[in-house]
Amino acid sequence: MLDIKLIRNQTAQVQAALGKRGLYDLQPLLDLDDKQREIEKKRSELQAQSNETGKAVGQKIREGADPNGEEVKALREEGNRVKQEIGALEPQERELNAQIEEILLTLPNLPSDSTPVGKSEDENVEVRRWGDELIPSSAGRLPHYEIGEKLGIMSFERSVKIAQSRFVTLIGAGAALERALISFMLARHTHEGYTEILPPILVNSDSMQGSGQLPKFAEDGFKCDRDDLWLTPTAEVPLTNYHRDEVLTDDQLPINYCAYTPCFRREAGSYGRDTRGLIRLHQFNKVEMYKFVHPDSSFAELEALTADAEDILQQLKLPYRVIELCTGDLGFGSAKTYDLEVWLPSAEKYREISSCSNCVDFQGRRANIRFKESGKKGTQYVHTLNGSGLAVGRTMAAILENYQQPDGSVKVPDVLQKYMGTDTIRAT
RNA sequence: GGAGAGGUGGCAGAGUGGUCGAAUGCGCUCGACUUGAAAUCGAGUGUACCGAAAGGUACCGUGGGUUCGAAUCCCACCCUCUCCGCCA
Numbered sequence: 001m002l003d004i005k006l007i008r009n010q011t012a013q014v015q016a017a018l019g020k021r022g023l024y025d026l027q028p029l030l031d032l033d034d035k036q037r038e039i040e041k042k043r044s045e046l047q048a049q050s051n052e053t054g055k056a057v058g059q060k061i062r063e064g065a066d067p068n069g070e071e072v073k074a075l076r077e078e079g080n081r082v083k084q085e086i087g088a089l090e091p092q093e094r095e096l097n098a099q100i101e102e103i104l105l106t107l108p109n110l111p112s113d114s115t116p117v118g119k120s121e122d123e124n125v126e127v128r129r130w131g132d133e134l135i136p137s138s139a140g141r142l143p144h145y146e147i148g149e150k151l152g153i154m155s156f157e158r159s160v161k162i163a164q165s166r167f168v169t170l171i172g173a174g175a176a177l178e179r180a181l182i183s184f185m186l187a188r189h190t191h192e193g194y195t196e197i198l199p200p201i202l203v204n205s206d207s208m209q210g211s212g213q214l215p216k217f218a219e220d221g222f223k224c225d226r227d228d229l230w231l232t233p234t235a236e237v238p239l240t241n242y243h244r245d246e247v248l249t250d251d252q253l254p255i256n257y258c259a260y261t262p263c264f265r266r267e268a269g270s271y272g273r274d275t276r277g278l279i280r281l282h283q284f285n286k287v288e289m290y291k292f293v294h295p296d297s298s299f300a301e302l303e304a305l306t307a308d309a310e311d312i313l314q315q316l317k318l319p320y321r322v323i324e325l326c327t328g329d330l331g332f333g334s335a336k337t338y339d340l341e342v343w344l345p346s347a348e349k350y351r352e353i354s355s356c357s358n359c360v361d362f363q364g365r366r367a368n369i370r371f372k373e374s375g376k377k378g379t380q381y382v383h384t385l386n387g388s389g390l391a392v393g394r395t396m397a398a399i400l401e402n403y404q405q406p407d408g409s410v411k412v413p414d415v416l417q418k419y420m421g422t423d424t425i426r427a428t
Numbered sequence: 429g430g431a432g433a434g435g436u437g438g439c440a441g442a443g444u445g446g447u448c449g450a451a452u453g454c455g456c457u458c459g460a461c462u463u464g465a466a467a468u469c470g471a472g473u474g475u476a477c478c479g480a481a482a483g484g485u486a487c488c489g490u491g492g493g494u495u496c497g498a499a500u501c502c503c504a505c506c507c508u509c510u511c512c513g514c515c516a
Contacts, residue, residue: 041478044485051485054497058446072496079496247438247475370475372438374457379475 001104001366008033017110020117020327029103036096043089046082053079105209106216109362111327112299112336118326125326127338130310131319135343136402143346144397145277147404148174151427156276165275166267166282168393173425177399177412178285180419181392182260185287185312189389192308194258194289199238201261202229207241210367212333212359222264222282231264235288236386240363243292247379248371254293254301258389261286278393279351285392291385292369295361298383299336302358306338309354309389315415318398319343321350335360340390342398353394356387 007014007026018024057075061067111117116125148154153174159167170178190196208214208230213221222231232238239257248255263286274280289308293301306322313320325337334357341350364370364381371382403411409426417423 037478040485044478047486048484050496054446054495057496062446076496083496249438 001362002107002110003361003365004033004100004104014110018107020111020115021108021330022328024107029100032096032100032103036093036100039089039093039096043086043093046086046089050079050082050086053082102215105214105366108330108332109335109359111330112358112360114299115330115336116324116326119328121325121329123326124329124339125324127322127324129319129321130314131317131343134317134319134402136345138345138348140406141345141401142404143277144344144400147400147408147410148278150408151410151425153177153425154278163282166280168278168281172428173420173422174396176420177396177416177425178392180416181395182285182287183419184315184416185389185392186258186260188312188315189258189287189289189308194256194308197235197239197242197257197259199232199235199242199259199261201232201238202227203232203237203241204228205230207237207244210244211237211240211363212366213237216332219268220266222266232261233265234263234386235259235261235286236290239288239290239386240367240369240384243369243382244367246369248292248369248382250294250371250373253371253382254291254297257290259288259290261288278397281393284394287389287392289387289389292382293385294371295380295383298358298360298385301383301385302336302338302356305385305387306340306356309340309356309387312390312395313340313342313353316395316399316413318395318402320353331355331357333357333359333362335362340388342394343402344398345401351394351398352391353398354388354390357385359384359386 002014007029011026011030015024015026018026053075057072057079060072060075065071116123118124142150145154145156149156151173153171155169155171156165156167159165159169162169186196202224205214205228208221213230213233221233224230230237238261239259242257243255262283264283267280267282270280278284289305291301291305310320310322320340320342323339323341325331325334325339330337337355337357339352340354340356342353343349344351360383361381363384369382369384370379372379399413400410403413405411405424409424412420412423412425
């Protein structure tokens with residue numbers, strides 16, 4: 001959520017920054033804000049008057065005036081009159097506040113100054129590449145889902161029977177590889193100072209709003225209607241809301257969390273795309289990293305977070321590149337985002353496997369997460385960052401394709417062998 | 429699912445219609461004492477909104493209601509805890 005004060009006082013700058021993402025007209029919001037403040041001012045003056053009257057009644061009675069006498073009665077009537085005036089203003093103010101809130105909740109974050117300006121993903125900027133020399137020749141490379149089915153370690157057909165399309169069932173070494181990846185990633189992150197969290201993966205609507213999925217992206221989520229609970233689309237949701245409505249102290253920051261969770265997404269609007277394989281499923285596993293940090297350090301923390309995600313790919317020896325998203329492709333809550341894209345030989349393409357974002361104070365304001373700086377008055381909103389470290393299914397896909405061998409087997413990456421108890425996956 | 433208890437400031441815990449944003453204790457900050465620390469003593473210490481400021485307003489789980497006036501009374505809802513049932 002954007003700061004209404006910022007919008008009010010620096011309208012031109014905010015308008016320009018939003019303009020880089022698309023078209024947003026702030027004028028209706030500003031008009032509502034003007035009206036709201038005018039009414040609030042009036043109402044609070046009347047309220048003061050009413051408080052005075054109330055006090056006067058108490059005063060008189062304590063001084064021995066007849067509670068039913070003329071003097072007190074006159075004051076009561078005065079009180080009633082003021083109360084009526086207030087009663088007329090209150091619904092107006094409530095309505096205005098609701099409208100303002102509604103607009104604020106649908107405005108995306110401002111892109112950072114350093115974010116490249118562009119309309120679509122075509123204008124994203126490649127920042128760096130790693131592991132070019134590891135890219136295998138693509139001759140004879142099968143797509144991961146064919147490898148998986150040949151090895152007997154994944155089944156899409158049976159998953160349709162159990163659930164529907166866009167689900168996978170992993171079998172034997174496939175299940176073990178998924179589990180190995182989760183363990184490996186968590187071990188790496190906890191070793192580097194991230195505290196492991198295993199949160200609820202059903203979350204309420206307040207949580208979905210706090211991290212930015214609601215109200216705008218209700219279509220994308222799976223919901224349990226009877227309970228007002230949603231299946232988490234990402235661990236970012238429970239992790240953000242873990243500290244919702246809290247006031248932290250500056251010596252607690254930065255807070256680093258990592259979490260493994262299943263993630264659930266409808267993937268509405270992508271019906272024709274990635275219909276086969278592990279790339280786009282309704283349910284997938286992800287290890288997420290999340291930071292609550294001091295505003296002064298959030299952009300440096302984004303570099304660190306991205307490096308933490310990259311380290312997983314480097315340890316797995318998977319070639320990848322780092323993309324900085326342009327303003328037109330930036331996520332709703334993000335001010336600056338790096339995507340990590342891993343090389344998929346069968347497609348001869350890089351595919352997104354991680355997204356690392358600095359949301360600055362956007363989620364902090366939505367979820368009301370503040371911190372107190374010792375020696376300073378008042379509170380400030382924390383800055384939050386999130387990054388996949390990594391999407392597990394896509395990592396599995398990348399391993400199967402990059403590590404496949406001429407005989408049809410798949411070599412297990414060195415760092416995973418101790419988790420798998422084997423160095424090769426073969427058809428059984 | 430059934431029965432009961434309860435939700436007050438960073439924490440603990442008073443407060444059952446008026447001067448209560450809220451006693452007291454702990455914690456925290458500053459000061460005094462001390463070589464330093466502890467202990468002790470003194471002062472201070474919530475958040476948000478409006479306002480240039482003075483100041484004003486709101487907030488005692490949430491939302492309504494009664495009243496000139498509500499933490500306190502009434503209604504609804506939410507949540508937590510205990511016991512019973514069920515259950516991995």
